[in-house]
Amino acid sequence: MSLWSRFATNRAAVIGLIVLIAVIIIALLAPVMFPKGPWAMVQRPFLAPFDTDGLPLGTDTLGRNVLAGLIYGARVSLLVGLVSTVMALLIGVPLGAVAGFYGGWVDEIAMRFTEFFQTIPNFALAIVLVAILEPSLTSITISIAIVSWPPVARLVRAEVMSVTRREYVDAARLAGLSNLHILTRQVLPNTVSPIIVMASLMVATAILLESSLSFLGLGDPNIMSWGYQIGAARTVIRSAWWLSFFPGVAIVLTVLALNLIGEGLNDALNPHLTRKGKS
Amino acid sequence: MAIAGTIFGRLLKAALTLLAIAVLNFFLIHAAPGDPAVVLAGEAGAADEQMIADLRAQFGLDQPLYVQLYRYVGNILTLDLGYSFRQGAPVLDLILERLPATLILTLTAFWISLLAGVALGVAASARVGKFTDSLITGTALLFYATPLYWAALMAVLVFSVQLGWLPGFGYETVGSGYGGFDRAIDILKHLILPALTLGLFFMAVYMRMTRASMLEVAQQDFVKTARAKGLAPSVIRRRHILRNALLPVVTLAGLQAGQLVGGAVLTETVFAWPGIGRLMFESLAARDYNTILGVFLVSALMVIIFNIITDIVYRLIDPRIGQKA
Numbered sequence: 005m006s007l008w009s010r011f012a013t014n015r016a017a018v019i020g021l022i023v024l025i026a027v028i029i030i031a032l033l034a035p036v037m038f039p040k041g042p043w044a045m046v047q048r049p050f051l052a053p054f055d056t057d058g059l060p061l062g063t064d065t066l067g068r069n070v071l072a073g074l075i076y077g078a079r080v081s082l083l084v085g086l087v088s089t090v091m092a093l094l095i096g097v098p099l100g101a102v103a104g105f106y107g108g109w110v111d112e113i114a115m116r117f118t119e120f121f122q123t124i125p126n127f128a129l130a131i132v133l134v135a136i137l138e139p140s141l142t143s144i145t146i147s148i149a150i151v152s153w154p155p156v157a158r159l160v161r162a163e164v165m166s167v168t169r170r171e172y173v174d175a176a177r178l179a180g181l182s183n184l185h186i187l188t189r190q191v192l193p194n195t196v197s198p199i200i201v202m203a204s205l206m207v208a209t210a211i212l213l214e215s216s217l218s219f220l221g222l223g224d225p226n227i228m229s230w231g232y233q234i235g236a237a238r239t240v241i242r243s244a245w246w247l248s249f250f251p252g253v254a255i256v257l258t259v260l261a262l263n264l265i266g267e268g269l270n271d272a273l274n275p276h277l278t279r280k281g282k283s
Numbered sequence: 284m285a286i287a288g289t290i291f292g293r294l295l296k297a298a299l300t301l302l303a304i305a306v307l308n309f310f311l312i313h314a315a316p317g318d319p320a321v322v323l324a325g326e327a328g329a330a331d332e333q334m335i336a337d338l339r340a341q342f343g344l345d346q347p348l349y350v351q352l353y354r355y356v357g358n359i360l361t362l363d364l365g366y367s368f369r370q371g372a373p374v375l376d377l378i379l380e381r382l383p384a385t386l387i388l389t390l391t392a393f394w395i396s397l398l399a400g401v402a403l404g405v406a407a408s409a410r411v412g413k414f415t416d417s418l419i420t421g422t423a424l425l426f427y428a429t430p431l432y433w434a435a436l437m438a439v440l441v442f443s444v445q446l447g448w449l450p451g452f453g454y455e456t457v458g459s460g461y462g463g464f465d466r467a468i469d470i471l472k473h474l475i476l477p478a479l480t481l482g483l484f485f486m487a488v489y490m491r492m493t494r495a496s497m498l499e500v501a502q503q504d505f506v507k508t509a510r511a512k513g514l515a516p517s518v519i520r521r522r523h524i525l526r527n528a529l530l531p532v533v534t535l536a537g538l539q540a541g542q543l544v545g546g547a548v549l550t551e552t553v554f555a556w557p558g559i560g561r562l563m564f565e566s567l568a569a570r571d572y573n574t575i576l577g578v579f580l581v582s583a584l585m586v587i588i589f590n591i592i593t594d595i596v597y598r599l600i601d602p603r604i605g606q607k608a
Contacts (some may be wrong), residue, residue, distance in 0.1 A: 129543030
């Protein structure tokens with residue numbers, strides 16, 4: 005069976021993929037749909053949803069269009085989720101690969117380092133990093149990457165260790181290939197599928213982290229995001245529930261979609277592994 | 284004997300980790316844009332010239348970097364976390380004053396999430412593929428995708444604003460004059476929503492883990508033997524499968540306890556719960572870095588302590604561990 009048909013047997017994963025594609029398209033089209041941007045004041049503040057034409061989700065505390073904010077917010081969530089995951093992979097994969105491949109004291113040092121970062125409460129570290137580096141898109145992305153790489157390093161290390169013991173790697177050594185060549189051409193390509201599965205789940209976690217930081221007021225002050233919308237509406241929850249409700253739904257849907265895709269990829273890429281967990 | 288050795292090893296490691304975090308804090312202060320003395324004093328204006336000059340002298344900011352590092356780490360190790368100019372009190376006092384509230388919240392959330400998660404995981408694994416399983420797994424998936432702070436806000440909206448069942452704000456009723464038992468009940472009422480919403484995400488994590496672990500152990504040979512002996516399925520599930528399936532869940536729970544402390548920042552912010560998480564949130568707006576770093580250090584310390592406890596519990600559940608090493 006091809007990869008796609010195996011993925012497609014998991015119906016929830018396909019739904020997740022459709023939702024994610026829809027979110028991506030909406031995010032890309034944001035400037036076309038709302039040329040005035042998410043910060044423009046368009047009407048009286050505190051307009052309830054479903055009441056006013058052209059403002060299906062109402063207006064916020066400053067009379068801004070909630071829907072416009074929601075759609076622009078999708079851009080930040082996806083961007084930060086994706087870029088911080090790539091950065092976390094760029095730290096975790098080489099570190100884990102070197103640790104697993106060389107073993108010995110290299111492994112020992114790399115794993116102590118990883119363990120240290122795993123001990124530190126992840127979200128607290130992210131808060132401290134963003135607060136000290138001053139909130140901006142860059143500092144948020146870097147901070148999320150810094151707290152997200154340890155599981156990658158551990159996964160890659162374990163995978164590399166098991167692959168390195170295979171016979172074809174011995175054969176490559178006997179053929180006189182360099183360590184670097186063996187590691188990058190023979191070993192790492194065989195660890196790609198679990199990394200892909202983990203990465204899709206990491207994007208979901210990164211989106212949650214970004215929204216939590218923005219909620220606390222640590223978002224980029226120039227960029228509209230879902231977490232900021234909810235944080236700004238926190239104090240008026242009693243009078244204007246919709247201001248915090250809709251952005252939350254957007255987060256749940258996007259994160260859920262990514263998690264479902266991750267599970268589908270896991271089923272498709274590691275078919276022999278998953279069956280025991282199911283039926 | 285084995286346990287004493289373990290505790291010693293863990294304490295040594297804990298001390299090293301704490302030292303590393305102190306060093307990390309030091310470099311973070313220097314990474315912040317601007318003069319470290321001003322950074323430590325909080326937002327400009329909170330401290331006057333004299334205070335800044337005092338800070339400079341105290342930390343020896345005119346000295347080489349390694350002397351500064353030595354002094355800073357020395358201060359931390361003697362539990363001097365600096366002074367919060369914003370709040371006009373030593374950071375350690377501020378934290379100690381608020382620590383009990385955070386401990387009550389995180390420990391309650393921890394036990395709720397662990398017990399409910401394991402119970403649901405066992406229930407789901409007992410009816411694999413059936414409706415109950417899909418319902419539990421689906422709900423867990425939803426909780427897993429829900430931001431902590433949003434769950435908290437929605438809980439306030441429904442149970443506090445709409446239904447009026449539970450208070451959605453604070454630690455106890457201010458000015459109620461309750462004492463003794465009444466006060467305990469009052470605090471408990473205030474605790475329910477924060478603890479539940481903080482535990483929700485972790486409940487989903489433990490549920491998934493328990494379910495997977497139960498199903499995996501159920502495939503093993505000794506379970507087949509027990510079945511062949513004719514033991515009742517409920518006995519097998521409880522005495523044979525669950526006991527073994529709990530091990531990875533306990534490990535995970537120990538690791539996750541740290542995230543619980545981080546999540547408390549969000550929950551305490553929503554519920555105005557007077558713990559160290561709320562303290563951190565207030566310090567963010569005031570740019571009171573000294574307090575922020577102090578809370579960070581203390582929450583890391585809590586994680587380390589959680590991990591040591593987990594390690595010991597783990598060894599008590601499964602005496603095989605630690606025999607080899």
